[in-house]
Amino acid sequence: MRPTVHDIADTAGVSLATVDRVLNDRPGVRGVTRAKVEAAIAALGYVRDVAAANLAKSRVYPLVFILPEGDNPFMRGLEAEVRRAGLHSASERTRLSVVTVPAFDAGALAQAIDGAIAENVSGIAVVAVDAPEVSTAVGRAHAAGIPLVTLVSDLAGSGRDHFVGVDNIAAGRTAGSLMGRFLGGRPGPVAVLAGSMRVRDHRERLEGFCAAMAEMPVARAILPVLEGQDDPARSRVLMSECLAAVPDLAGVYSLGAGNQGLVAALADGERDDICVIAHELTAHTRAALEAGTIDAVLNQDAGHEVRSAIRVLRAKADGLPVIAAQERIRLDIFIKDNLPAGPDEDDGN
Amino acid sequence: MRPTVHDIADTAGVSLATVDRVLNDRPGVRGVTRAKVEAAIAALGYVRDVAAANLAKSRVYPLVFILPEGDNPFMRGLEAEVRRAGLHSASERTRLSVVTVPAFDAGALAQAIDGAIAENVSGIAVVAVDAPEVSTAVGRAHAAGIPLVTLVSDLAGSGRDHFVGVDNIAAGRTAGSLMGRFLGGRPGPVAVLAGSMRVRDHRERLEGFCAAMAEMPVARAILPVLEGQDDPARSRVLMSECLAAVPDLAGVYSLGAGNQGLVAALADGERDDICVIAHELTAHTRAALEAGTIDAVLNQDAGHEVRSAIRVLRAKADGLPVIAAQERIRLDIFIKDNLPAGPDEDDGN
């Protein structure tokens, strides 16, 4: 049997109350006594039974997810996963809520973070816009002792406790490498469709993509980035213009959420010979992958990210260590042949 | 606050003991009374607090993993992950143990399953050899009420409760599709190196591979399967013979654990122009991927599989539902550019 607080009290020769004071860092214990208790804890290899502790505390963990507004399918998928996790959250003493803010709006984001701090939640997960206002708001959360993780897009040099998301430079490299291989010796430049260079994940993907393309045996031009603000209409216009202007376009790397507009533009232009690599498996990209319009989709699993964020925030709130291997978010590569069953086709067993 | 057993007792107008009898399916409750209690449970939306229940039961779950012996790196990786999970298992009231049996030996496997049944464990995870003896042993576990999941390789038409592993037909299809794209118009046949056609995962991968290759625009011969029994020396000999016999070999699909032998044979033959797609990210395949000998590695994450098996077995033991979406094991595609940090390079945060 694993040791309990009673065992510690016995071997340390102190009372239960003293052990409790040491364990929970409460005042009222002399240095020598504290040392004795800590020695006993170490000797017995005691680890607190978190389940019992939470039961006794009857503590609940209100966690807030701050996500961008709009019809970005990936973000809406994230939101859906948060809600889905919320269904099971009761049994884990967690209460989840979602706050949405205008996309790419640093001020609104900082305000939302401050709001969560004011509500004294026990954890915050935020899709970060990489801006100073946001960094200082994150600093305030840290100062208030509230664990905060960045989700999907990271924030440089801030006090965030953890980043939940894929390595976006590696994602870009992967896209570049696949693009190069798929194109082989075929000539023609490559276009890049992004949301905004104001979010770190988009910048990093572009960086990786360019690096990998540069290493390819066949040199290939990369056209100036098209920033569609993750808006379908805008992305469609930009892409259509590009197709018209560059008749020998060989490939498109869509590193943001402009896929709906991209697919529409490709259909308009009747260009099904272009090698397309996109991010995030959504209804649109899935259909385009099956139809052959898109050749590969790089994906981060929203469900996994949400569950990871919850685990990390809870661990941080409890002062427990995070199991790094379990929390690493993998980059999925999907082609037509390894598409998973859709969310509506779950076998439910 | 979420409802407790006391709330149910109050609203149903019965005593705590009766509620307990209904909840835990104990005898001694009249039909009408039971209905009243169940109505109250439904009305209040009661869900049992698993943490408190486990605390009260102070139950431990002894789980057994039955894995093949030998120096198969993937299997040793699985074993390592089980041991790693064992470190954290105390806090989850789980006790893990590993039993190894000779690879591809159905009789020994069946015997190991019967041994676990005799020990009255609360769950069994087994890397299945697809044979009748094994199926009947699985049937005996089912009859004994012991949850059993197949791991990595499934078992047809048996009473296993769940399969923890990737969709191997899709894995084969993916390999075939990537092989076709990477080779492009280059001529030459493709070789397949397997472990044994007696395990279902290898058969399924081959099936998917052949199907995907057949759908490619360029027809390509697939040579007869080389069965290396997942043994390095044997795989090396088979592969060397093949390289000598087929000078225009364009690609190799290694769907088993013969990668060490494969890489050695390629080095012997000084053939670095062959497109190689292999399974499972190990030290060998990682090095070969970085060196450019192997072009893509399809991987199933051993750590994820082990944790999934544990979650599923515990859920089954408790009679709880399994969250299908969370337990789907994904097929990772690794190329040089999206290799994750190695196990020794964990950032540990």
Next chain:
DNA sequence: GAATTTCTGATGTACGTAAATCAGAAATTT
């Protein structure tokens, strides 16, 4: 209608920890 069986209620203990209270011991100050 009495005897039996079956059901139900009341009550208590346990799991391992948190947290509070109060009394007494030890150290410190006056």
Next chain:
DNA sequence: AAATTTCTGATTTACGTACATCAGAAATTC
């Protein structure tokens, strides 16, 4: 040395569930 402050011990209650016991009520059988 007395008064005060600081530390420690003993004890109790609580969290939500599991499980056991015993007595009494209700239903069933004879």
